[in-house]
Amino acid sequence: MLLLFVVSALWPELLAPGDPLAADRGLVLAPPSPEHPFGTDEIGRDVYTRVVHGARSSLALGFGAVLIAVTVGTVFGLVAGLSRRVVSTVTLRIADIGAAFPELILAIFILALFGGGLGTATLAIGIAGIPSYVRVVRAEAVKVKASAYIEASYGLGLAPRAVLLRHILPNAVRPVLIIATIGLGGATLAGAALSFLGLGSPPPTSEWGAMLSNARNFLTLGWWAAVFPGLAITVFVISSTVIGRWINASREGRA
Amino acid sequence: MTSVQFVRRLSAAVAAVLAGTLVLTACSGGAAPDAESGGEPVSGGELTVAVRSEPPQLNPLVDQTGGAHVLSPVVDSLVWDNGDGTYAPWLATEWEVSDDATEYTFTLREDVTFHDGTPFDAEAVKTNIDYVADPANKSTGSVAKLGPSAEVVDDYTVTITLDSPESTFLTLIAAPYFGIVSPVQLTEDPDSLASSVIGTGPFVFDSWVKGQSLTYTRNDDYNWGPEGTHAGAAYLDSMKYLFLPEDQTRYNALVTGEADVVDYIAPEYAEQVAADQDHDSEEFLLPGVGYTLYLNTRQAPFDDVTVRQALLHGLDREGIVEAATFGAYPVQEYLATTTPDYKEDLENTITFDVDEAGRLLDEAGWTETDAEGFRVKDGERLATTIPYADDDQLAQRTLEQVQIDAKALGFDVELQPVPASDFSQRLYNGDYGIMASFQSEATGMQLWRLYGGDNVSDGSSIGSNASFLADPELDGILAKARSSADPTQRAEYYGQAQELLPELAPSVPLFSRARLVSWQSNVNGLSWDNAWPQPYLFDVWKS
Numbered sequence: 197m198l199l200l201f202v203v204s205a206l207w208p209e210l211l212a213p214g215d216p217l218a219a220d221r222g223l224v225l226a227p228p229s230p231e232h233p234f235g236t237d238e239i240g241r242d243v244y245t246r247v248v249h250g251a252r253s254s255l256a257l258g259f260g261a262v263l264i265a266v267t268v269g270t271v272f273g274l275v276a277g278l279s280r281r282v283v284s285t286v287t288l289r290i291a292d293i294g295a296a297f298p299e300l301i302l303a304i305f306i307l308a309l310f311g312g313g314l315g316t317a318t319l320a321i322g323i324a325g326i327p328s329y330v331r332v333v334r335a336e337a338v339k340v341k342a343s344a345y346i347e348a349s350y351g352l353g354l355a356p357r358a359v360l361l362r363h364i365l366p367n368a369v370r371p372v373l374i375i376a377t378i379g380l381g382g383a384t385l386a387g388a389a390l391s392f393l394g395l396g397s398p399p400p401t402s403e404w405g406a407m408l409s410n411a412r413n414f415l416t417l418g419w420w421a422a423v424f425p426g427l428a429i430t431v432f433v434i435s436s437t438v439i440g441r442w443i444n445a446s447r448e449g450r451a
Numbered sequence: 452m453t454s455v456q457f458v459r460r461l462s463a464a465v466a467a468v469l470a471g472t473l474v475l476t477a478c479s480g481g482a483a484p485d486a487e488s489g490g491e492p493v494s495g496g497e498l499t500v501a502v503r504s505e506p507p508q509l510n511p512l513v514d515q516t517g518g519a520h521v522l523s524p525v526v527d528s529l530v531w532d533n534g535d536g537t538y539a540p541w542l543a544t545e546w547e548v549s550d551d552a553t554e555y556t557f558t559l560r561e562d563v564t565f566h567d568g569t570p571f572d573a574e575a576v577k578t579n580i581d582y583v584a585d586p587a588n589k590s591t592g593s594v595a596k597l598g599p600s601a602e603v604v605d606d607y608t609v610t611i612t613l614d615s616p617e618s619t620f621l622t623l624i625a626a627p628y629f630g631i632v633s634p635v636q637l638t639e640d641p642d643s644l645a646s647s648v649i650g651t652g653p654f655v656f657d658s659w660v661k662g663q664s665l666t667y668t669r670n671d672d673y674n675w676g677p678e679g680t681h682a683g684a685a686y687l688d689s690m691k692y693l694f695l696p697e698d699q700t701r702y703n704a705l706v707t708g709e710a711d712v713v714d715y716i717a718p719e720y721a722e723q724v725a726a727d728q729d730h731d732s733e734e735f736l737l738p739g740v741g742y743t744l745y746l747n748t749r750q751a752p753f754d755d756v757t758v759r760q761a762l763l764h765g766l767d768r769e770g771i772v773e774a775a776t777f778g779a780y781p782v783q784e785y786l787a788t789t790t791p792d793y794k795e796d797l798e799n800t801i802t803f804d805v806d807e808a809g810r811l812l813d814e815a816g817w818t819e820t821d822a823e824g825f826r827v828k829d830g831e832r833l834a835t836t837i838p839y840a841d842d843d844q845l846a847q848r849t850l851e852q853v854q855i856d857a858k859a860l861g862f863d864v865e866l867q868p869v870p871a872s873d874f875s876q877r878l879y880n881g882d883y884g885i886m887a888s889f890q891s892e893a894t895g896m897q898l899w900r901l902y903g904g905d906n907v908s909d910g911s912s913i914g915s916n917a918s919f920l921a922d923p924e925l926d927g928i929l930a931k932a933r934s935s936a937d938p939t940q941r942a943e944y945y946g947q948a949q950e951l952l953p954e955l956a957p958s959v960p961l962f963s964r965a966r967l968v969s970w971q972s973n974v975n976g977l978s979w980d981n982a983w984p985q986p987y988l989f990d991v992w993k994s
Contacts, residue, residue, distance in 0.1 A: 400855075413699050413719070
């Protein structure tokens with residue numbers, strides 16, 4: 197299922213050859229038909245084509261945000277875990293302050309400062325996600341630092357930087373990648389939520405949250421315009437979460 | 452002259468069954484029976500009215516945005532606009548207009564008092580005029596723009612002199628944004644107008660829960676409704692406006708019975724409401740310049756009149772409006788057909804001609820095309836941006852349709868959703884390629900507000916001329932129209948302006964908005980205020 201989404205995001209033409217912006221003015225809010233399997237939206241565009249093409253911006257938002265959160269979170273997590281007490285405490289307190297805000301609220305706050313758009317929305321969700329990764333990476337780093345093989349590495353005369361890159365980073369990051377897989381769904385959902393609030397991509401970009409937002413005014417007149425992008429979000433979030441849990445389970449089983 | 456047009460879509464009139472005794476007001480002897488229901492009006496009850504927008508504050512003399520409509524039950528105006536170019540007495544019993552339309556002398560009623568007990572007199576009117584004329588008070592209305600000054604002739608006679616002539620001044624002051632406010636509140640505690648208002652109207656301000664509702668109670672002393680309405684106080688005990696900005700929520704308030712009257716039913720529900728037997732509806736095609744795309748003539752590419760004309764003729768206005776409004780709103784020329792002084796036999800109408808638009812763009816030098824199919828000149832793409840209020844769903848639909856047609860012309864139009872509060876700021880700064888807005892006023896004078904060279908923002912004052920057009924020929928015609936006290940002559944000049952505008956192409960007019968109001972079948976006596984078209988609720992009673 198997830199594969200289908202990835203294909204939609206990378207090569208939408210394979211699944212929907214039409215133009216997601218092409219509109220037929222005579223067919224506004226037309227119900228599903230063989231020609232338009234998901235019906236048309238309030239502009240007269242094919243909902244199916246837009247849902248498929250929407251995968252790109254929606255997933256780019258999710259992946260981009262998680263990438264930012266993981267990268268920055270890891271760096272600060274390592275800093276907090278490995279550096280002296282003062283630096284560690286300061287970094288952690290900042291992360292705690294960030295974590296005190298619900299992620300979506302923090303993202304909206306950031307967007308209010310810097311303005312909407314797909315790029316800033318990705319950045320905002322990414323930044324909002326950093327604190328949780330800082331905590332996890334730090335905990336792992338502290339654990340790994342105390343382990344015998346790290347002491348052994350030092351004993352073998354490896355430079356601190358080499359120890360960090362070769363031993364601590366790979367070991368500390370592993371659990372983060374699992375959380376990130378599960379977090380992907382959450383970040384995509386947050387992105388859709390921001391677009392729903394009008395803070396994401398401007399029209400006429402096809403993006404699930406934005407499509408849902410526009411279509412919600414026509415629930416009684418054309419349910420299809422809202423239901424299909426909504427389904428796309430739901431199915432994607434569920435499948436990415438399921439895969440994350442599956443990876444997690446298989447790893448624990450092995451350990 | 453076009454009289455204001457009522458489009459009635461009434462289901463069969465529902466005979467109100469009046470059970471038991473009729474509770475009549477003290478002065479009900481003079482009450483006109485309601486023609487639609489046939490019943491005798493009864494007093495009592497609370498009317499709940501669901502509206503779209505909330506006023507930012509409660510001073511009718513400052514604010515002129517849509518939310519100000521809800522202030523009308525609290526304030527009265529000097530005259531009542533009959534909608535056909537004539538006026539009826541209200542707080543003024545008679546008036547005289549000078550031949551050059553700069554001096555207006557009003558004789559006032561002597562039996563009127565404000566809700567705070569202050570008597571209404573010439574001094575009160577002067578206080579209101581002075582307040583509006585003072586730039587420090589930032590009144591955005593048309594009256595402020597006219598530079599009015601008032602002189603007290605005697606206790607109940609006042610003369611208002613305008614800096615520049617204005618032949619439609621009576622329409623302007625008939626609207627609730629020149630509703631007379633208590634002089635005591637204006638002079639002693641003007642800040643209190645942010646959250647309460649004292650007028651002479653049939654209802655008294657009670658409470659305002661911001662973001663939710665505004666409540667009024669009956670003014671029992673009221674006995675000065677405009678000519679043609681019932682005598683005495685209002686029938687309703689109280690009125691409550693509910694602020695429901697979401698179109699769907701507002702429509703649902705009608706269906707569930709949460710609201711007695713629902714204002715601004717969105718166009719997508721127009722058909723359902725018309726077919727509905729449980730509710731009565733009426734719509735009013737709002738006069739004025741309608742929903743229009745103002746092209747910023749100060750910036751490229753719209754500094755070139757050829758490009759402006761290309762867009763004017765290259766957009767399928769019929770198709771855009773039909774799709775965006777679900778066929779509920781009509782396409783219009785530079786003035787809505789319901790505007791007084793709209794030219795019926797307009798010769799220079801806007802034609803849709805893609806080939807002509809393409810030829811014009813070629814002529815303007817936009818001959819090459821880039822990889823995405825947009826036109827290019829000297830390495831620059833033919834592009835512009837349209838900011839729009841991000842909560843305005845109709846605007847978004849309309850502009851997305853515009854975007855599609857513009858793309859076919861090789862014109863890259865970018866839509867920028869911005870918070871509604873940002874939107875007005877941009878209007879003032881001229882920070883846009885195209886400004887799309889809806890404006891309504893029941894006078895051809897709106898052409899001057901929107902296209903007159905002296906209404907351009909000049910850094911010190913805020914202008915309403917969103918396209919920054921300053922054309923000497925048009926300015927000359929508009930000045931003549933405004934100084935013509937004779938209605939026929941005035942119509943002639945406004946007609947000339949309407950013929951000239953497609954040549955200057957400062958904007959692309961799209962549609963007139965039909966204000967669709969629906970109400971539960973036990974609500975009677977709803978009529979329209981023509982000066983600033985909105986439901987007039989003084990005669991309303993519930994059976």
